[in-house]
Amino acid sequence: MTDPAATPLYPLALRLEGRRVLVVGGGAVATRRVPALLDAGAEVVVVSPRLTPALTALVDAGRLRWEPRTFTPSDVDGAWLVQVAIDDPVAAEEVSRAAEERRVFCVRADDRTRASAWTPAVTRHGPVTVAVLGGGNPRHAVAVRDAIRDFLDARPDVADARPEAGAAPPETRPATRAESRPRERPESGAPVDGADAVARGGGWVALVGAGPGDPELITVKGRRLLGQADVVVADRLVPGLLLDALRPEVELIDAAKIPYGPARAQEEINKILVDRARAGRAVVRLKGGDPYVFGRGGEEALACAAAGVPVIVVPGVTSAVAAPGAAGIPVTHRGVAHEFTVVSGHLPPGDPNSLVDWAALARLRGTVVVLMGLKNLPAIVEVLVRHGRPATTPAAVVQEGTTGQQRVLRCALGELVARVRAAAIRPPAVVVVGEVADVLATVPSASVER
Numbered sequence: 001m002t003d004p005a006a007t008p009l010y011p012l013a014l015r016l017e018g019r020r021v022l023v024v025g026g027g028a029v030a031t032r033r034v035p036a037l038l039d040a041g042a043e044v045v046v047v048s049p050r051l052t053p054a055l056t057a058l059v060d061a062g063r064l065r066w067e068p069r070t071f072t073p074s075d076v077d078g079a080w081l082v083q084v085a086i087d088d089p090v091a092a093e094e095v096s097r098a099a100e101e102r103r104v105f106c107v108r109a110d111d112r113t114r115a116s117a118w119t120p121a122v123t124r125h126g127p128v129t130v131a132v133l134g135g136g137n138p139r140h141a142v143a144v145r146d147a148i149r150d151f152l153d154a155r156p157d158v159a160d161a162r163p164e165a166g167a168a169p170p171e172t173r174p175a176t177r178a179e180s181r182p183r184e185r186p187e188s189g190a191p192v193d194g195a196d197a198v199a200r201g202g203g204w205v206a207l208v209g210a211g212p213g214d215p216e217l218i219t220v221k222g223r224r225l226l227g228q229a230d231v232v233v234a235d236r237l238v239p240g241l242l243l244d245a246l247r248p249e250v251e252l253i254d255a256a257k258i259p260y261g262p263a264r265a266q267e268e269i270n271k272i273l274v275d276r277a278r279a280g281r282a283v284v285r286l287k288g289g290d291p292y293v294f295g296r297g298g299e300e301a302l303a304c305a306a307a308g309v310p311v312i313v314v315p316g317v318t319s320a321v322a323a324p325g326a327a328g329i330p331v332t333h334r335g336v337a338h339e340f341t342v343v344s345g346h347l348p349p350g351d352p353n354s355l356v357d358w359a360a361l362a363r364l365r366g367t368v369v370v371l372m373g374l375k376n377l378p379a380i381v382e383v384l385v386r387h388g389r390p391a392t393t394p395a396a397v398v399q400e401g402t403t404g405q406q407r408v409l410r411c412a413l414g415e416l417v418a419r420v421r422a423a424a425i426r427p428p429a430v431v432v433v434g435e436v437a438d439v440l441a442t443v444p445s446a447s448v449e450r
């Protein structure tokens, strides 16, 4: 193959909807690349003896096909594109040879000089997608992409194609890198600017809320810190497209993959955060929704504080409010609900370890939002009705809220268990109980099941 830096590339955008893309490998690289392929509507087939938990979750959700074995050349038949996500050069060469023979473009994670196609560094702004190639230098591509992203963040009118979008007023000029750095005061001491701490050779940990599922619902600050990270420790529920945008050299640790039970696993995560930060690295602990809403973020903040590691907390958009909101359910509404209560349903009512007063909740007039409540839904509905919440109360369940897979089911509280079972609703989902579930029923919503 010719020197990739010497021959000009022909840039192209692919329509992958309904087209098969073969991914060979089921590790960290595949975990980063697959979400963008699925987002483009590709029919993804992963060939690998093993998968990461994040990819396993996509298989369980029926979003991709998994062939649990090693590659054979006929796997390329029928594919429009091949992504080699393994680092064994001999095995990777076998895949790209099979692709070349069949005239199928092939991207290689192990050696881009041997690939027939490259993936650019990408930033998306509404309808505009900017893809950058760095002449064979992915770090350069990412740096240029980040500069363009910062510019478009500061000048959303430029990416907005509406005819009325005009020149921005002078005060909306793009922030410089220095201006846009985080200025935070950590729990454990002096004011911390994440970038400054790194410049001083000191590491830090940022507990960043990734939002409920739509990758655009991370905060601007969260995304900036993600762009500065050397290490990202990600939960299972974080939007995959955020991982796709990471710099290639970022160490990505899948927290769901850490063995042991929940208590030991949490200790292990705390240790990873502290050890990496003490080694001078910029660590982002990326969590679904908000890090302090049933996210064990508090334990991680305490562990870092105890170790003298600076912690930056970046709140996130919690699914408790966002999933109902995306389904057309406001958790409060004037004249209807003046309060909303968010509870965890992971323990059933009556469990000696449960800290929720379900009887008191049943007597409230406002909205009750239950997270992690599907497994114990029959007991939750029973206790709410027994203690006074009418069985006719409007209720809803929102599965995978704010994502392309969002499903919404609405019915009376008394029918909820049977309807959820019949519709095969599965986690992650939030349950909403209260008059607000119906208050915007006349506003059209694409994904409502009645």
Ligand SMILES: C[S@@+](CC[C@H](N)C(=O)[O-])C[C@H]1O[C@@H](n2cnc3c(N)ncnc32)[C@H](O)[C@@H]1O
Pocket (backbone or CB within 6 Å): 212, 213, 237, 287, 288, 289, 290, 291, 292, 293, 294, 295, 317, 318, 319, 320, 323, 370, 371, 372, 373, 398, 399, 400, 401, 402, 403, 427, 428, 429, 430
């Ligand atoms: C361990 S809790 C973490 C909550 C998260 N910290 C937050 O603020 O959204 C996980 C639960 O959040 C809810 N959840 C998270 N993402 C969701 C989504 N996109 N749609 C519906 N529910 C979601 C589900 O109840 C899920 O079982």
